[in-house]
Amino acid sequence: MKILVANLGSTSLKWRLFAFNGQQSEVLHKGGLERVTDYPSAINDCLGQLKEAGAIQDESELTAVGFKTVLAQTVSGCVELTDAVLQDMEGGNLIAPAHNPPYLTGIRLFAERMPQTPLVGLFETAFYQWIPETAKRYGVPHSWHQAGVRRWGFHGASHKFMAERSAELCGREDIAHRARQLYVDAGNSTVGDADFRVISCHLGGSSSVTGIRNGIAIGNSMGLSPQSGLPHNNRVGDLDAMAIPFMMQKKGLTLEHVIRDLCSEGGLKGVSGGYNDLRDIQSEANKGNEDAQLALDFFVAEVRRWIGAYYLELNGIDALVFTAGIGENQASMRTAICENLGNLGVYLDPEANESCRATEAVISHEDSPVKIMVIPTNEELVVAREVKRFLEKNS
Ligand code: ADP
Numbered sequence: 277m278k279i280l281v282a283n284l285g286s287t288s289l290k291w292r293l294f295a296f297n298g299q300q301s302e303v304l305h306k307g308g309l310e311r312v313t314d315y316p317s318a319i320n321d322c323l324g325q326l327k328e329a330g331a332i333q334d335e336s337e338l339t340a341v342g343f344k345t346v347l348a349q350t351v352s353g354c355v356e357l358t359d360a361v362l363q364d365m366e367g368g369n370l371i372a373p374a375h376n377p378p379y380l381t382g383i384r385l386f387a388e389r390m391p392q393t394p395l396v397g398l399f400e401t402a403f404y405q406w407i408p409e410t411a412k413r414y415g416v417p418h419s420w421h422q423a424g425v426r427r428w429g430f431h432g433a434s435h436k437f438m439a440e441r442s443a444e445l446c447g448r449e450d451i452a453h454r455a456r457q458l459y460v461d462a463g464n465s466t467v468g469d470a471d472f473r474v475i476s477c478h479l480g481g482s483s484s485v486t487g488i489r490n491g492i493a494i495g496n497s498m499g500l501s502p503q504s505g506l507p508h509n510n511r512v513g514d515l516d517a518m519a520i521p522f523m524m525q526k527k528g529l530t531l532e533h534v535i536r537d538l539c540s541e542g543g544l545k546g547v548s549g550g551y552n553d554l555r556d557i558q559s560e561a562n563k564g565n566e567d568a569q570l571a572l573d574f575f576v577a578e579v580r581r582w583i584g585a586y587y588l589e590l591n592g593i594d595a596l597v598f599t600a601g602i603g604e605n606q607a608s609m610r611t612a613i614c615e616n617l618g619n620l621g622v623y624l625d626p627e628a629n630e631s632c633r634a635t636e637a638v639i640s641h642e643d644s645p646v647k648i649m650v651i652p653t654n655e656e657l658v659v660a661r662e663v664k665r666f667l668e669k670n671s
Contacts, residue, residue: 278304278332279663281342281656282322284382286374287311289318293331293338294660301660305331315385323389338393341386342663344433344655345397346375346502349424353402353459354662356670357383357395367424371501373539374511396663400502402459403432403439403486403493411495429496431478433655434599435486436493438476441651442595443491445638448472455491460665473590475583478653479609480600481509481552485579487586494589497582503539506578507571509552512542513578547571554602554609576612583613587620593646596622599653604634614648621645 283290290308294301307325312318326332343357349367362380369376386395404411407429416425436458443452451472474488483506487494497505499514507513515538523529529537545552548571551560560568587593598610607629614624623644632639632650640648 277339277664277667278337279340279342279660280326280338281344281659281663282382282386283308283344283656284378286378287313289315289322289382291322292656292660293326294657296660296664301657305329315381316389319382319385319389335390336392338390340394340396340663340667341390342659343379343383343395343397344400344659345379345383346400346430347372347428348399352399352405352428354396354398354666356666357387357397361397368501370535371503373535375502394667396666398433398659398662400430400432401428402662403436404429404496405459406492407495414499425500427495427499429484429486429493430498430502431482431484431486431496432493433658434478434653435476435484435488435496437654437658438478438486438597438599438651439474439488439491439493441636442474442476442488442597442647442649443472445636445649445651446472446595446647451491458492459662460669471590471594473593474595474597475586475590475593476597476599477579477583477603477613478600479506479579479598479602479606482511483508483575483579483600483602485582485586487590489590495586503542506582507543507547507575509554510540510543510545512538512546544571544575547574554606558606558608572609572612576609579613592621595647595649596640597649597651599651604650604652607632610639610648610650622648624648 277296279294281292288308288310289312292303293305295304305326309318309321323335332338347368348361348364351361351364355361362383365376365380383395412426414425414427436455439455440452443455472490476486476488478484482502485497503511504514520534524534544557548557549567551557551568557568557571561572602609610629611624614622623641625639625641628637629639634652636652637650638647639650640646
């Protein structure tokens with residue numbers, strides 16, 4: 277079985293082709309195109325590269341194309357991307373302007389190009405299907421809640437991979453197995469007596485923190501949209517809702533202006549005075565730019581706030597995990613986030629931390645009660661496996 281996983285950005289198309297032999301998977305091809313202006317040609321190029329590399333002889337060999345879809349109005353989980361689902365996704369365009377429109381464009385073009393091939397989406401919200409009702413709610417009128425104003429949670433594929441891999445690295449095969457079995461039989465499987473509690477920090481261009489008990493998420497720092505929770509590279513993060521009418525009235529901003537400011541001028545870019553890549557912010561801070569230093573400190577404080585929330589909710593943790601561009605590569609940010617947490621059992625090993633760059637590693641002191649780990653994320657594998665299960669279940 278060959279499954280192509282397509283990652284669609286507003287100007288990029290990245291892909292991985294997986295071949296499955298039973299439960300074993302292998303990446304047959306991996307590639308990407310940047311600065312895409314013509315999506316149909318990009319899809320052609322992608323399929324052409326798969327053939328040139330000998331990964332497929334013909335497009336009909338692709339059993340399905342999988343997508344890490346972000347947000348729909350009512351649909352979650354792993355589903356076939358029918359017209360009805362795409363329409364439901366369209367309802368999320370206003371609140372996920374950087375994420376949903378490119379996916380909708382790309383999916384529709386794949387459907388035209390390969391009408392016989394099933395297109396399946398694993399929504400980023402899927403990992404949060406079992407979070408408690410309290411973690412889904414906002415304090416809004418009932419009619420708002422019924423209209424869909426609720427917390428969803430995102431980065432589900434990445435945090436699910438952290439749930440699996442952290443358990444494997446801690447020798448908890450029972451928990452790892454349970455996490456791998458999601459989303460097929462989450463509620464039903466049982467685990468041993470001992471709790472296994474993890475806080476997973478996905479820190480990248482887009483960032484979120486998730487609490488995980490026994491392989492299943494209990495919540496995520498992002499809420500209704502991927503603009504919430506931690507400050508992102510250029511997206512706002514959590515904000516008092518009254519700031520919006522305040523700015524509309526005070527500065528006469530239109531709704532479009534507000535959306536643009538919150539979704540492309542906010543977050544680390546807003547605080548640092550225009551820098552949205554953490555490497556640039558760091559080099560500015562090193563030169564003495566105080567706004568850049570504040571952006572770094574603010575980011576660390578917000579990550580710690582969410583770690584604190586889940587630490588309390590989980591009544592302690594066994595593992596603290598870092599992943600994604602910043603989490604995997606930025607030792608100084610991991611140091612700042614873990615600083616002075618000895619009372620919580622979190623002790624970083626400075627040498628192990630400094631020497632870890634984008635590789636899987638345990639970076640806690642050997643006596644640290646909490647294991648601190650860096651785990652490179654593998655969202656595409658999570659999508660491919662889920663698409664495979666979806667196809668097998670529905671064949
Ligand atoms: P996205 O959410 O767009 O997938 P990434 O996970 O690639 O983003 O994270 C992007 C962020 O990670 C940037 O702020 C960047 O500074 C940081 N980053 C990515 N790669 C590196 C690296 N090799 N060294 C240091 N920082 C990195």
